[in-house]
Every structure is written in C-alpha cells, then in structure tokens.
Amino acid sequence: MSYELYYWTGLQGRGEFVRLCLEDAGAPYIDVAREKGDDAMMSWLNGDHEGALPFAPPFLKSGRLVIAQVANILQYLGPRHDLVPASxxxxxxxxxxxxxxxxxxxxxxxxxxxxxxxxxxxxxxxxxxxxxxxxxxxxxxxxxxxxxxxxxxxxxxxxxxxxxxxxxxxxxxxxxxxxxxxxxxxxxxxxxxxxxxxxxxxxxxPNVAAYLASERRVPFxxxxxxxxxxxxxx
Amino acid sequence: MSYELYYWTGLQGRGEFVRLCLEDAGAPYIDVAREKGDDAMMSWLNGDHEGALPFAPPFLKSGRLVIAQVANILQYLGPRHDLVPASxxxxxxxxxxxxxxxxxxxxxxxxxxxxxxxxxxxxxxxxxxxxxxxxxxxxxxxxxxxxxxxxxxxxxxxxxxxxxxxxxxxxxxxxxxxxxxxxxxxxxxxxxxxxxxxxxxxxxxPNVAAYLASERRVPFxxxxxxxxxxxxxx
Missing domain, CATH: 1.20.1050.10 (Glutathione S-transferase Yfyf (Class Pi); Chain A, domain 2)
Structure with a gap:
C-alpha cells in the first residue's frame, strides 16, 4: 500500500521534508497533487472528508489515517522505516x-x-x-x-x-x-x-542521491x- | 515524584501551555526558575548536562527525561494523565x-x-x-x-x-x-x-479554576x- 502525500505542486516547500523521508526510506508514495492537480488536495482542506482536518499542506494519508504538520508526519514515519532510534x-x-x-x-x-x-x-x-x-x-x-x-x-x-x-x-x-x-x-x-x-x-x-538526481526533486x-x-x- | 518545569519567571509565555496541563491534571510539579531563579535553567541551556539539549524554554524534566518544545511536552503528558484519547x-x-x-x-x-x-x-x-x-x-x-x-x-x-x-x-x-x-x-x-x-x-x-484564582497564574x-x-x- 502506498502512502499519499499532499502538497502544492511546483515547489519544494514544507512538503520536501516529508518527501526526503519517504525517498530515503524507499517507501512507495503517490505525490497526489503532482499527479492529479492541486484540486485533489483542496477537498481535504475544505473539510469534505470525515476525520482529521488539516490546517494546511503537507499532509499524509496512510491507510485511513490523515496526518498533518511536518514534524507530526516524520514522527509517524520514523519508527515505521527505521529512521529513529527505539528508546x-x-x-x-x-x-x-x-x-x-x-x-x-x-x-x-x-x-x-x-x-x-x-x-x-x-x-x-x-x-x-x-x-x-x-x-x-x-x-x-x-x-x-x-x-x-x-x-x-x-x-x-x-x-x-x-x-x-x-x-x-x-x-x-x-x-x-x-x-x-x-x-x-x-x-x-x-x-x-x-x-x-x-x-x-x-x-x-543511495536513495537520497537517486532522488536528488531525479526530476522529482524540483529545483529551489x-x-x-x-x-x-x-x-x-x- | 514531581515533574520539574523550566521556564522564565515573570511571564506566562509558552510555559503557560504546559502549566495549564499540569494544573488540570493535578500533577505535582516544581516551577524551577520561580523557586530557584532563572540561573537554575541556564545550566541546561548551556549544555552543562548530558542528554537532550533544549534550544529554548520551556522544557520539562520527568525523571531522567528532558523534554523541550511545548507540543512535545503535551504529547508526552497527555497519555499519562488521561488528557488525550487512546486511539x-x-x-x-x-x-x-x-x-x-x-x-x-x-x-x-x-x-x-x-x-x-x-x-x-x-x-x-x-x-x-x-x-x-x-x-x-x-x-x-x-x-x-x-x-x-x-x-x-x-x-x-x-x-x-x-x-x-x-x-x-x-x-x-x-x-x-x-x-x-x-x-x-x-x-x-x-x-x-x-x-x-x-x-x-x-x-x-475545578483544577483550572483553582489555578486561575491562585498567585501561580501570573497576569498577562x-x-x-x-x-x-x-x-x-x-
């Protein structure tokens, strides 16, 4: 199952901190707005879906969970991808x-x-x-x-x-x-x-180097x- | 065992978000700088102690844990004092x-x-x-x-x-x-x-009302x- 990352197209912005984590982990993810446009993100911000309401992008969908705020997302991903110590x-x-x-x-x-x-x-x-x-x-x-x-x-x-x-x-x-x-x-x-x-x-x-060399890394x-x-x- | 809260004296500031949580929970805590002066806090910020280094107050000592950043502290206290749902x-x-x-x-x-x-x-x-x-x-x-x-x-x-x-x-x-x-x-x-x-x-x-009426609640x-x-x- 892929994560779904929601963030504005055309810039790195705050979404990039999440993207780097997903890329380093080699985790499968869909960069939703890049694939479907910013509108696909707006329905979540407009409150058209039940559950957690994000204040702003980025937010991550992981199964039925909707997680917003960069540090919150990284804290969620860290233990799942061996990207934070256990203690x-x-x-x-x-x-x-x-x-x-x-x-x-x-x-x-x-x-x-x-x-x-x-x-x-x-x-x-x-x-x-x-x-x-x-x-x-x-x-x-x-x-x-x-x-x-x-x-x-x-x-x-x-x-x-x-x-x-x-x-x-x-x-x-x-x-x-x-x-x-x-x-x-x-x-x-x-x-x-x-x-x-x-x-x-x-x-x-390796995963980071490959990402930085790819077209997925939008220039500053x-x-x-x-x-x-x-x-x-x- | 009491928590130790470290925050500047003389103002509510960011420390107040932690204080309200501790007071509502009825958790025993020492407001260290108020009791011992701001200097008691500086040795932690100056890196004189091993372990986690806070960037700025407030930070909370809970046993050997040193936890900084308001949201991080509240996330730590929440489950311990029934102040956040379980899911x-x-x-x-x-x-x-x-x-x-x-x-x-x-x-x-x-x-x-x-x-x-x-x-x-x-x-x-x-x-x-x-x-x-x-x-x-x-x-x-x-x-x-x-x-x-x-x-x-x-x-x-x-x-x-x-x-x-x-x-x-x-x-x-x-x-x-x-x-x-x-x-x-x-x-x-x-x-x-x-x-x-x-x-x-x-x-x-009740606990919040008692706190707000006390001298511990520094006026804005x-x-x-x-x-x-x-x-x-x-």
Whole structure:
C-alpha cells in the first residue's frame, strides 16, 4: 500500500521534508497533487472528508489515517522505516529537534514575508531587508550553532548517534539556506564543520542521491520557503 | 515524584501551555526558575548536562527525561494523565492541532516583534503596526475559524469529542488574544460560539479554576507572548 502525500505542486516547500523521508526510506508514495492537480488536495482542506482536518499542506494519508504538520508526519514515519532510534528519550529528542527545525523554517519564510503571507514580496521589501539582516546576523548563527553542538554531543556524526529523519531535515535546511543566503552561509561555513559533514553523508545515501538526481526533486525557486533574493543576502 | 518545569519567571509565555496541563491534571510539579531563579535553567541551556539539549524554554524534566518544545511536552503528558484519547488517529490529530496552535503562537509573538526578537518593540513599531493589521484582519479569523470548525466536527463541545490537552491550549489562546486584541476579538466573537463555549468549560474545571484564582497564574503583561499595545488593536 502506498502512502499519499499532499502538497502544492511546483515547489519544494514544507512538503520536501516529508518527501526526503519517504525517498530515503524507499517507501512507495503517490505525490497526489503532482499527479492529479492541486484540486485533489483542496477537498481535504475544505473539510469534505470525515476525520482529521488539516490546517494546511503537507499532509499524509496512510491507510485511513490523515496526518498533518511536518514534524507530526516524520514522527509517524520514523519508527515505521527505521529512521529513529527505539528508546523513548531519543524519540522525544528527535521530535524536539524536528520542532526546532520547524521554527527555523517559519523564520526563513518570514525573511521574505515579514508583514503578511497574503501580500507580494515587493509590497514588504523594506521590512524584509530589515528582518533578513537580523536573520543572517543573529538567527542563522544561533540555530546552526545549536545544531552543530547537537551533532557534537551525538558523537560528531549524527544528532542521535545513528541515522535518523532529523539528518534528512538538517540536510534540507543547509541546502535551502545555501540557496537563499549563499554569502551569509559561505561566511558561516567554517563554524559548522559537523553539519557540513552530516549534509554530505545524507546526500551520498543511495536513495537520497537517486532522488536528488531525479526530476522529482524540483529545483529551489522563488515560490518556495527558501528564496534567493540577492538584496536579502547582504 | 514531581515533574520539574523550566521556564522564565515573570511571564506566562509558552510555559503557560504546559502549566495549564499540569494544573488540570493535578500533577505535582516544581516551577524551577520561580523557586530557584532563572540561573537554575541556564545550566541546561548551556549544555552543562548530558542528554537532550533544549534550544529554548520551556522544557520539562520527568525523571531522567528532558523534554523541550511545548507540543512535545503535551504529547508526552497527555497519555499519562488521561488528557488525550487512546486511539492512534486521535493522538495524531491532537498533536497536529497543538502544532497548529504553536504556529499561531509564533505569529502572535511576531505581531510585536516582526523584525527581530533581539530589538525592542519601540524599534520595530512601524512594522508591528502593519503586521498586526494583517494578523487581526486575516490570520486571527483564519486560525480561529479553523478551530471553530474543528470543534464543530468533534460534536460541538470538544475537538476530540472528549476533554484533552488541546482544550487547555485553546482556552489559553482565547484568553491571550482577548488580552492583546480586545477590540478585534470582540468583533470576531459572534463567529466563534463553540470556541467560547469550550473556553468557558475549561475555565470552570475545578483544577483550572483553582489555578486561575491562585498567585501561580501570573497576569498577562508586556514581557510575554500576548501583549496589549492599543496601537496594534486597530
């Protein structure tokens, strides 16, 4: 039985964190909106089906379960695909780390939309410049410095001493930040050697490498979470 | 054995969502920073202890477990204190709802800090006015409209057809928004009768009522997440 992933077409966005997990696990899944269009997703958001009501994509259908929110989905998939350690303490820690990544992703989004999601970037560019400056100078170093410490405490290779879904999300964070803020990330790179090593190991995992080389990996673009606007990179 | 809750003193903040859960459950807990000062919390954030490293408060110690991120903590406490239904589908849904509340809380914070957490409100007041306008006009109706539908789909009384930790968080959301945006909330109230009913039932629960009447319930103030700045209420 295939999972059904529901997420907007045309961008990586938050759906990509789920996609990387499914791809790394080699789990069969249908990327519903890509196959049937965004409308196939809207009936779920409009409440036309019984059961759990998602607030926003991505959400995953697994049999009769409907699971929304990235970290919730990864927490569900992790144990089913050997992508999280078995102990309660490590599962709680993995989820905490994923929720901290979720917070970071929201802050990335707000660098280009600091006033309103419903307004164009051009209509909030002045505010975006101010917010992005703080994000580059304070928030990226704080978050990535934290995750660097987390990998160090995990022995230097993995936050949880073994491969987990958290690694996949950290890979995506680095890839996205490198795309959106290349200058800021180049400057910061010497301070995050363990994260850089982790991202390389993730990219070299056979299923991940195959995915990244496929057409299923939509390139980063300016409709996603990670957007490259040179004026926001200082 | 008592839980140990770690959160900043002097404000409700994100810690309040955990506090409401512990109080409703009648679970014994030590509010560590209030008893020993914020320094007692810093050694955990500084990484002086082995195991899970929190990124930020609140975090909860339960025996040797260290659990950070509000939704993660509530998901841990729920089954232990009969504050979430037993089925997997309902637990996943409860957690999804809590994570959506987490997103809303972050947006509330950004109404008064749309540029940088590290800057004073006064230094981002112009941006705050713009962001708060969008928040009042678009985001509050979208989030609360969603949760109103969720309660309706749950039968009209509870999102999950029975009392759960999600109710406590929704109570806190309404209390906080009423404090921060009284005019906007008064205008919206006719559209959220089920949420208003739910909040009343939560406030009348004996343990919650006793807590709200106690000195442990710090009043809302302008160092917390929910701040009343009249110029942001339109």
């Amino acid at each position: 309660e303490s490590k599962r709680l820690y993995a989820h905490q780390l994923e929720l901290t990544i979720t917070d970071l992703v929201a802050e990335v989004h707000d660098t280009h939309h600091p006033v309103a999601t419903g307004l164009y970037y051009e209509d909030q560019k002045a505010e975006a410049k101010r917010r992005a400056k703080d994000f580059r100078e304070n928030r990226i170093p704080k978050f990535l410095g934290y995750f660097e410490t987390v990998v160090e405490r995990g022995g230097g290779n993995y936050p949880l001493r073994e491969h987990s879904y958290v690694d996949l999300s950290l890979f995506q964070i680095l890839a996205g930040l490198d795309y959106a803020f290349p200058k800021a990330m180049k400057k910061l790179s010497p301070e995050i050697p363990l994260l850089r090593g982790l991202a390389k190991r993730v990219a070299a995992r 673009n300016e409709t996603g979470i990670f957007r490259h606007y040179p004026e926001l990179d200082g | 997997e589908s309902k637990r996943l849904y409860a957690h999804q709802l809590e994570l959506t509340i987490t997103d809303l809380v972050a947006e509330v914070h950004d109404t008064h800090h749309p540029v940088a957490t590290g800057l004073y409100y006064e230094d981002q007041k112009a941006e705050a006015k713009r962001r708060a306008k969008d928040f009042r006009e678009n985001r509050i109706p979208k989030f609360l409209g969603y949760f109103e539908t969720v309660v309706e789909r749950g039968g009209g009384n509870y999102p999950l057809r029975e009392h759960s930790y999600v109710d406590l968080s929704l109570f806190q959301i309404l209390a906080g928004l009423d404090y921060a945006f009284p005019k906007a909330m008064k205008k919206l109230s006719p559209e959220i009768p089920l949420l208003r009913g739910l909040a009343k039932r939560v406030a009348a629960r 103030n302008e160092t917390g997440i929910f701040r009343h700045y009249p110029e942001l209420d339109g």
